[in-house]
Amino acid sequence: MRTGFGHVTGEIVAIQDADLEYDPNEFIEMIRPIRDGVADVVYGSRLSGGKPQRAHLFWHKVGNGFLTFLTDILYNTTLSDMETCYKMFRKEVIETIRIQSDGFSVEPELTAKICKNKRWRIYELPISYYGRSYSEGKKITWVHGVSALWTLLKYRVMD
Numbered sequence: 191m192r193t194g195f196g197h198v199t200g201e202i203v204a205i206q207d208a209d210l211e212y213d214p215n216e217f218i219e220m221i222r223p224i225r226d227g228v229a230d231v232v233y234g235s236r237l238s239g240g241k242p243q244r245a246h247l248f249w250h251k252v253g254n255g256f257l258t259f260l261t262d263i264l265y266n267t268t269l270s271d272m273e274t275c276y277k278m279f280r281k282e283v284i285e286t287i288r289i290q291s292d293g294f295s296v297e298p299e300l301t302a303k304i305c306k307n308k309r310w311r312i313y314e315l316p317i318s319y320y321g322r323s324y325s326e327g328k329k330i331t332w333v334h335g336v337s338a339l340w341t342l343l344k345y346r347v348m349d
Contacts, residue, residue: 234276265305302345
């Protein structure tokens with residue numbers, strides 16, 4: 191993402207995991223709040239309902255719920271799915287963020303830095319989620335959750 195963000199030429203930037211757990215066709219819906227001038231950032235929420243969701247991996251949902259709840263407390267927001275890797279931004283939002291993290295910690299770092307800057311208007315929209323099992327190639331584990339926790343706390347107290 192660090193490299194990609196440095197080469198953005200358009201006005202709106204979208205990110206998505208490459209494993210197709212998210213449907214790229216839903217970017218069409220996500221762009222609307224930005225294009226309509228009401229949002230600077232749009233998160234695709236796997237957990238707000240209204241779209242197809244694969245029902246599996248209970249502990250992932252619990253972990254994500256805890257990390258999102260902590261994000262809401264630390265950054266005074268009301269997100270439902272902080273860990274989503276289905277986000278869209280105005281270019282100027284990305285230009286203000288220098289990503290330090292590697293791996294899965296990029297998600298909480300982006301969220302922390304966006305939420306700390308109170309001028310950015312964040313919206314969420316429900317998205318479909320076609321999650322994979324470990325046998326299908328899923329990589330994230332509880333270790334990544336600990337790293338996300340540390341990242342959220344670290345960026346709450348530093349720039």
